[in-house]
Amino acid sequence: MATLSLRDVRKSFNATQVLHGIELEVADGELVVIVGASGCGKSTLLRIVAGLETPTSGQVVISNRDVTGLEPADRDIAMVFQNYALYPHMSVFGNMAYGLKIRGLPRAEIEKRVQAAAEILGIGALLERKPKQLSGGQRQRVAMGRAIVREPALFLFDEPLSNLDAKLRVQMRAEIRRLQRRLGVTSLFVTHDQVEAMTLGDRLVVMNAGRPAQVAPPMEIFSRPADTYVAGFIGSPSMNFIPATLEEGGRAARLAEGSAIQFADGPRPGPAGMPLILGLRPEHIEPGDGPDSLPLAVELIEPLGSETVVHGRAPGGLAVTARLPGAFSGAVLPVQLPAGHLHVFDAGSGRRLDP
Amino acid sequence: MEAPPLIRDDALLRATRRRRLVSRVVAHAALILGVLIVAFPIWMTLVGSTHDSGTIGRGEVPLLPGTHAVENYATAWGKGGGVMRTTPASLMLWNSLLMAVLIAVGKIAISILSAYAVVFFRFPGRMAAFWAIFITLMLPVEVRIIPTFQVIVDLNLGNTWAGLVIPLIASATATLLFRQFFLTIPDEFVEAAKIDGAGPLRFLKDVVLPLSLTNIAALFVILFIYGWNQYLWPLLIINDRSMETIVVGLSKMIGRGDSQNDWNTIMATAVLALLPPVLVVALMQRWFVRGLTETEK
Numbered sequence: 016m017a018t019l020s021l022r023d024v025r026k027s028f029n030a031t032q033v034l035h036g037i038e039l040e041v042a043d044g045e046l047v048v049i050v051g052a053s054g055c056g057k058s059t060l061l062r063i064v065a066g067l068e069t070p071t072s073g074q075v076v077i078s079n080r081d082v083t084g085l086e087p088a089d090r091d092i093a094m095v096f097q098n099y100a101l102y103p104h105m106s107v108f109g110n111m112a113y114g115l116k117i118r119g120l121p122r123a124e125i126e127k128r129v130q131a132a133a134e135i136l137g138i139g140a141l142l143e144r145k146p147k148q149l150s151g152g153q154r155q156r157v158a159m160g161r162a163i164v165r166e167p168a169l170f171l172f173d174e175p176l177s178n179l180d181a182k183l184r185v186q187m188r189a190e191i192r193r194l195q196r197r198l199g200v201t202s203l204f205v206t207h208d209q210v211e212a213m214t215l216g217d218r219l220v221v222m223n224a225g226r227p228a229q230v231a232p233p234m235e236i237f238s239r240p241a242d243t244y245v246a247g248f249i250g251s252p253s254m255n256f257i258p259a260t261l262e263e264g265g266r267a268a269r270l271a272e273g274s275a276i277q278f279a280d281g282p283r284p285g286p287a288g289m290p291l292i293l294g295l296r297p298e299h300i301e302p303g304d305g306p307d308s309l310p311l312a313v314e315l316i317e318p319l320g321s322e323t324v325v326h327g328r329a330p331g332g333l334a335v336t337a338r339l340p341g342a343f344s345g346a347v348l349p350v351q352l353p354a355g356h357l358h359v360f361d362a363g364s365g366r367r368l369d370p
Numbered sequence: 371m372e373a374p375p376l377i378r379d380d381a382l383l384r385a386t387r388r389r390r391l392v393s394r395v396v397a398h399a400a401l402i403l404g405v406l407i408v409a410f411p412i413w414m415t416l417v418g419s420t421h422d423s424g425t426i427g428r429g430e431v432p433l434l435p436g437t438h439a440v441e442n443y444a445t446a447w448g449k450g451g452g453v454m455r456t457t458p459a460s461l462m463l464w465n466s467l468l469m470a471v472l473i474a475v476g477k478i479a480i481s482i483l484s485a486y487a488v489v490f491f492r493f494p495g496r497m498a499a500f501w502a503i504f505i506t507l508m509l510p511v512e513v514r515i516i517p518t519f520q521v522i523v524d525l526n527l528g529n530t531w532a533g534l535v536i537p538l539i540a541s542a543t544a545t546l547l548f549r550q551f552f553l554t555i556p557d558e559f560v561e562a563a564k565i566d567g568a569g570p571l572r573f574l575k576d577v578v579l580p581l582s583l584t585n586i587a588a589l590f591v592i593l594f595i596y597g598w599n600q601y602l603w604p605l606l607i608i609n610d611r612s613m614e615t616i617v618v619g620l621s622k623m624i625g626r627g628d629s630q631n632d633w634n635t636i637m638a639t640a641v642l643a644l645l646p647p648v649l650v651v652a653l654m655q656r657w658f659v660r661g662l663t664e665t666e667k
Contacts, residue, residue, distance in 0.1 A: 067561050088567030100558035104580040113576070114566035 017078045017168035017201045018043050024073035026059055033059050035225045044199040048216030050206055055222040058173060061205045065094050065171050078168055093162035094171040098178060099154045101146040108142040111161045132163040152183045170202040188214060209249050221245045243365040246294045246358055252324055252336045254294045263287040272331040274307055279354040281370030294358035297338040301351045308349040311335055418637035426633040446638040459639045462616040466598055467646060469534060469615055473597030474590050476539035485548035486574055507542040511603055519606055529610045538603060544589055551585050587657035595647045616643045
């Protein structure tokens, strides 16, 4: 049983505060992905959990033990680095065994654990090789093996897939997920890649400027983003944002060029004329003529095979992206904005407005 | 339609071939001249060491080997040469070897430790320490020789190995080279080692030293030759004949004024003095080049 909890973790580098009071509870066996743009503090947070960085204030608690002041080696963790950090002069076996050797485990036990981990990862035949003689994917596996043999309470992954090519990344992503499920080790995974985050995580922490903007399961983050940052960050292509104002009674929003959209799921609180931002995902925008359709002047068409991404401008100059099934060509695309898929945000704070 | 005939400019082709030939001849001529200039004095020494003492004494300059090689080298090796019948070359070679190895090993050890401290630890005065080391680069042995001599004599270290070697060990060059190399070791190794539970000394022994092997080998070659060629300091600090080093001993063999020099023995000793550095370079050449040109990553 291993849990992780972060209690009001703050970090400043000199005058710059990079983490503003992070609270997080990770349950036993859970894989939590920390995702955010570069510079949002996600790596710093991971390094604080690892003990490679000291928090300015706050506590790191692993399995009910306050480890804030402890050395990395005493925290019962294992970490997979972005560039794997395999010692180049040691064999694969040496790399995987090094931590165990330092801990003074008996030789036979070390052999057993390394063999078992190599078996799981399918690198049994590579144990005598040097890291230099391995491909990227194999190095990745060795780095994972080094973490597994330690049998830690907590796995930490620091963007472990970003040095792989696209195809291998998808493959290793699935492999990491399977492995983590199979071993049932509580894990923290840092990435800037939203697809990685969505596919891997039991829960996601979307970080924005040193604060967790939203902590929730992937599908909830996708379907109910907490603010405009999360809404724009998760999903590809990004969500369309349309400025609007709240109508009297809160039942509809009026767009800048005049037309109104009725909220499908109930009135939003707030005074009439309150500035709003409406969010609509490109895949929810439907092509079609109608009385309230918006004619998009097409600027760019990106054919992706099974679907087509169309970048266009609505009357009034607003940029709108639509994702249509199949192929598309043409200069004008009339689209409907379906009220059922509308996300409503307060333009001032950026927070989501629910009925 | 018929293909147009292939154009072949024979004149241009010949001119190109001639130009290439000329440039190769010029390059080789320059190289051969260079080799001759460097090698000729060594050839003279080699030849001189195979004649009897009379030949050179009469002012002849033989260009072909003579017949006295064995006895000359035996004299130099066993009895020593020169008017004063100084220390035998075998002993001086041993002394020089000991001094050069002690200096090289000492310098490497102290430089690795100080560079390790400067690169991997944050401590107050770290940059001050680094600059202090750096500034000593401007003070070679010769500049600080009088105060150093005073210190060593006051410490009663004259005529001792410690007095001979220690002042020559303090070295900024090697520290700087190691610092530059250590800076190229990625932070992730340090962090991975921390998570593996390796302490600073363990990290030094298990990761930093193995990664520095080629650099250490290259520096060993440079520092061995530096130590071997030391002249001024051993001349000052060593009076004991039994501790004479070969570079100093060699110059002491040459008498002044009217005295007759045993040039044949002196040249044999000079050849012997040449051999160890040449051997070190030849044997460690592969490592030497690798250490200076590539990093293992």
